[in-house]
Amino acid sequence: MASSCGGSGGGGGGCGSQCSSLRDSPSVVGEEGNEILEVVENASVSNGHRSILRCSKCGEETAVYNKLCLDCFRSFLYNKFKVSVTSNAMISPVDCVLVAFSGGPASRVALQFTHEMQLKSQKNWDASKDQQQPLPVFGVGVAFIDERAFYSANNSEIDEAIEEIRLTVSTLFPPAKQLYVEPIEKLFSLDLIEGKARLRKLLDTIDDPTGKDDFLHYLRAISLQKVASENGFNKIILGSCTNGIACHIISSTVKGQGYSLPADVQYIDGRWDVPVVLPLRDFVARDLIMFCHLDRLRTCQIFHQSECGINYLVSSFLTRLQEENPARVRTIVRTAEKLSPFGFNKYKEYISDDMVPSRLRSKVQNLRASESAPLETLCPICGTPLCDSDLVNLKNRKCQVECDVFVSYCCASCRYQIVPKEEDSFNNFYSLLPQLFTRRVKNGLHVDHNQLREQVEEFLLSDDDEECGDTA
Ligand SMILES: [Zn+2]
Numbered sequence: 323m324a325s326s327c328g329g330s331g332g333g334g335g336g337c338g339s340q341c342s343s344l345r346d347s348p349s350v351v352g353e354e355g356n357e358i359l360e361v362v363e364n365a366s367v368s369n370g371h372r373s374i375l376r377c378s379k380c381g382e383e384t385a386v387y388n389k390l391c392l393d394c395f396r397s398f399l400y401n402k403f404k405v406s407v408t409s410n411a412m413i414s415p416v417d418c419v420l421v422a423f424s425g426g427p428a429s430r431v432a433l434q435f436t437h438e439m440q441l442k443s444q445k446n447w448d449a450s451k452d453q454q455q456p457l458p459v460f461g462v463g464v465a466f467i468d469e470r471a472f473y474s475a476n477n478s479e480i481d482e483a484i485e486e487i488r489l490t491v492s493t494l495f496p497p498a499k500q501l502y503v504e505p506i507e508k509l510f511s512l513d514l515i516e517g518k519a520r521l522r523k524l525l526d527t528i529d530d531p532t533g534k535d536d537f538l539h540y541l542r543a544i545s546l547q548k549v550a551s552e553n554g555f556n557k558i559i560l561g562s563c564t565n566g567i568a569c570h571i572i573s574s575t576v577k578g579q580g581y582s583l584p585a586d587v588q589y590i591d592g593r594w595d596v597p598v599v600l601p602l603r604d605f606v607a608r609d610l611i612m613f614c615h616l617d618r619l620r621t622c623q624i625f626h627q628s629e630c631g632i633n634y635l636v637s638s639f640l641t642r643l644q645e646e647n648p649a650r651v652r653t654i655v656r657t658a659e660k661l662s663p664f665g666f667n668k669y670k671e672y673i674s675d676d677m678v679p680s681r682l683r684s685k686v687q688n689l690r691a692s693e694s695a696p697l698e699t700l701c702p703i704c705g706t707p708l709c710d711s712d713l714v715n716l717k718n719r720k721c722q723v724e725c726d727v728f729v730s731y732c733c734a735s736c737r738y739q740i741v742p743k744e745e746d747s748f749n750n751f752y753s754l755l756p757q758l759f760t761r762r763v764k765n766g767l768h769v770d771h772n773q774l775r776e777q778v779e780e781f782l783l784s785d786d787d788e789e790c791g792d793t794a
């Protein structure tokens with residue numbers, strides 16, 4: 323799953339420094355954001371005087387960005403967001419969506435626009451509630467994953483930032499939205515002190531800095547899944563934008579995860595219990611940063627990306643690439659989009675016909691009628707679909723011990739970067755791993771559990787045995 327910028331992203335590489343934030347109030351951006359703002363500000367100043375630029379759309383004499391006035395820029399972005407959501411059937415009226423919020427510009431924009439769409443449906447509902455069947459209004463919740471146990475961070479600063487987030491969420495009404503602040507160590511134990519100790523011990527068993535970084539990312543994704551399923555949400559909205567996805571594409575290629583790459587660059591990722599959607603996939607970070615600045619949306623960078631490992635190198639590399647040509651991140655994502663997606667990236671499985679806009683209905687029905695998606699076996703740590711050679715290895719390995727079965731299901735990248743090689747260290751790692759990971763192997767690790775059952779019954783078990791079994 324691909325991630326939103328910074329904090330509570332979930333899956334697939336953060337937006338790096340592009341989506342970081344915090345300058346002066348009220349809307350604040352990070353170092354790179356500052357540079358973007360300066361470039362834009364300089365462009366509109368000539369001979370020491372701010373030149374008056376006309377908006378290319380409405381003719382208003384106050385163009386502020388990309389030859390557009392704030393109102394036109396705003397409606398351009400909002401419409402783009404709406405098209406992304408509706409043409410991919412990301413949100414239906416009966417949905418309850420959880421927005422993953424990190425505090426950065428990308429997730430701030432995702433939250434803002436999701437709220438505005440909800441507000442609009444609420445108004446339509448209010449206007450039509452006397453009619454027989456008014457369309458219901460989808461629900462929205464917000465989740466912030468508190469990762470302070472992972473970093474040695476300043477507690478009071480984080481508490482302040484969380485209060486700030488609480489304030490932001492409380493202003494987005496009607497309808498009112500619930501904020502879920504989920505400490506990441508809660509995956510390890512309900513007792514947070516014990517959870518933190520277990521998390522720290524587990525991290526100590528991972529030597530590779532990239533492995534540690536990626537592991538945090540998977541913990542975040544699992545935490546979001548946990549919040550969503552415990553609180554009745556059926557979709558997770560991530561603020562992953564083009565820059566974050568481009569970083570993920572390059573770093574996955576370097577890590578040898580090319581096979582599974584198409585899974586992470588689609589609008590919909592349904593391989594998890596709660597499907598994840600990426601409405602900002604086609605938005606570049608500079609537009610989002612600029613929008614937050616101009617629209618005075620408060621953003622804050624709470625957790626900082628570690629400055630070592632492959633992810634950091636790739637993110638710095640892309641930042642430099644963009645200095646010459648800002649369109650390059652888009653080119654990278656466009657190239658990866660040409661790879662064939664997996665069955666779980668198609669929206670047909672997750673929506674009912676009456677929730678699909680009429681112009682899309684036949685497309686969905688055709689998709690449904692086409693062959694059903696093949697079953698994928700997923701790595702229990704990162705969720706990556708295993709490639710043929712991994713599956714052959716899996717078949718050839720005859721593991722008896724539970725932890726060996728687990729490791730045999732891990733993708734090559736996780737085995738190399740995350741799973742400890744030394745036996746004691748590995749045993750320690752496995753014993754500390756949250757159940758939400760180990761359970762994936764015990765449950766059979768497949769995306770479609772009905773298909774799994776059919777496959778298992780057909781090939782592995784006798785007719786009267788209904789158990790899914792502890793892996794083949
Ligand atoms: Zn305008």
Ligand SMILES: [Zn+2]
Pocket residue numbers: 701702703704705706732733734735736737
């Ligand atoms: Zn993996």
